[in-house]
Amino acid sequence: METSESYQVRLEVFEGPLDLLLFLIRKKKIDIHNIPIAVITREYLDYLGRKEQINLDREAEFVLIAALLIHIKSQLLLPREEPLLAGEDPRRFLVDQLVEFQKIKAACSLLKEREEEQLSLWTREILPPLPEPGEPDLVEVSLFDLAETFFVLMKRKEAENFKVVRGKDYSLEEKMNEIIAQLEKEKVLDFLEYFSRQETLEGAIVSFFSLLELIKARLVIAVQEQLFQTIKVWLRKQSPMRQ
Amino acid sequence: MAPDLKEIIEALIFVSLEPLSLEKIKETLADHPPEEVEQTLQELLRDSAAPGRGIAIIQSGGGYIFTTRREFDPWVRRFLKIDRKSKLTSASLETLSIIAYHQPITLSEISALRNVDSSYTIKTLLEKKLIKITGRKKSPGNPLIYRTTERFLAYFGLNSLEELPTEEEIARILGEEKTVEQEQKP
Numbered sequence: 001m002e003t004s005e006s007y008q009v010r011l012e013v014f015e016g017p018l019d020l021l022l023f024l025i026r027k028k029k030i031d032i033h034n035i036p037i038a039v040i041t042r043e044y045l046d047y048l049g050r051k052e053q054i055n056l057d058r059e060a061e062f063v064l065i066a067a068l069l070i071h072i073k074s075q076l077l078l079p080r081e082e083p084l085l086a087g088e089d090p091r092r093f094l095v096d097q098l099v100e101f102q103k104i105k106a107a108c109s110l111l112k113e114r115e116e117e118q119l120s121l122w123t124r125e126i127l128p129p130l131p132e133p134g135e136p137d138l139v140e141v142s143l144f145d146l147a148e149t150f151f152v153l154m155k156r157k158e159a160e161n162f163k164v165v166r167g168k169d170y171s172l173e174e175k176m177n178e179i180i181a182q183l184e185k186e187k188v189l190d191f192l193e194y195f196s197r198q199e200t201l202e203g204a205i206v207s208f209f210s211l212l213e214l215i216k217a218r219l220v221i222a223v224q225e226q227l228f229q230t231i232k233v234w235l236r237k238q239s240p241m242r243q
Numbered sequence: 244m245a246p247d248l249k250e251i252i253e254a255l256i257f258v259s260l261e262p263l264s265l266e267k268i269k270e271t272l273a274d275h276p277p278e279e280v281e282q283t284l285q286e287l288l289r290d291s292a293a294p295g296r297g298i299a300i301i302q303s304g305g306g307y308i309f310t311t312r313r314e315f316d317p318w319v320r321r322f323l324k325i326d327r328k329s330k331l332t333s334a335s336l337e338t339l340s341i342i343a344y345h346q347p348i349t350l351s352e353i354s355a356l357r358n359v360d361s362s363y364t365i366k367t368l369l370e371k372k373l374i375k376i377t378g379r380k381k382s383p384g385n386p387l388i389y390r391t392t393e394r395f396l397a398y399f400g401l402n403s404l405e406e407l408p409t410e411e412e413i414a415r416i417l418g419e420e421k422t423v424e425q426e427q428k429p
Contacts, residue, residue, distance in 0.1 A: 015337060018357065061358055097358070100356060104337060104341055104356070106408075106416040107408050107413055108333070108337055108340050110408040110412060110416065111339070111340055111399055111408070112336060114401075115331065115399060116330075117313070117400065118399060118400045119328045121310040121312075122310060122316070124260060
């Protein structure tokens, strides 16, 4: 028996269940076309039970192959009325998959070498503009950055022990108009500051949704100097609603 | 003195930001016999491969382009203030080679080959413009069909899909692995 220390391999190493299977096949020096299913299944399940971290998404994929292995083994064990014909091996499906996957992995290693080589060659087209000293590096923010910032703000609001006042309804449209009006007056809006000015939690949330709507409608542009910093909002020039 | 054809071609490649194809060079130099252009280009490539320069002309992405030489990578990166270029993750690379060899291919076919859900990886590759959607398959659900792009070729320094590692090269790698394993046996 192998000692457990011999494969203290972490799950991250394996991109998927086939990676793990190939690893075990190589480790046991097994002929891929003649896999002893019992041995490999035991190794495989052993590994699944041993690993420390469980990523639920990936887990399902690993378990699926475990189920396939056990299914193959049961097919091999069950008595048959007629003997199997040549080429009718229940392992066939898995072997085909593994052989193909092995080829893909080999192609990957060749492509990786090429990638390495190409990345050390520089052409003029990919020269990124060198940032001007002192000029902030503005990035147009994605929805996720906005959401991230929103959660940071919400945390802050919570800490302020926000008083929830019921009874006042906020309309998205009103808020959007309010933001636009503010922007027309002041050109640029510090969203963090605007958000903090909201008197109620509802007001704060609606103002965030309004900002998302405005970005979606391409009426405003939201820019962040760095992740998790404040978001600055501008009107997009020549937006149709401003006529 | 009349300008030398070789020097003209060099100038054309220099101003081109995209790999400059042989067809385009011939088209520009229509007043020269195509064979002469081709032959001169080969001379130019040989010249540019000679030592003593920081740059060279390489054939990549279906054309010719100036690049810095490998050995100067550390200084270029120091100049551009880039620590290292980000490489593709192994999941991306795996998915990409499946698409390269099996294209046109759908997401479910990719996922079946990897036994791993590949929708996120596909998204990343689309964003990097290494793959593209070329239509829908006429099968239940009409799934999208993916193919590799020109940028994919250029990224790996390939000129066409025919230059992908061949079955023989792959078999050699797999063979090597086997020999290594046998050597390790006591």
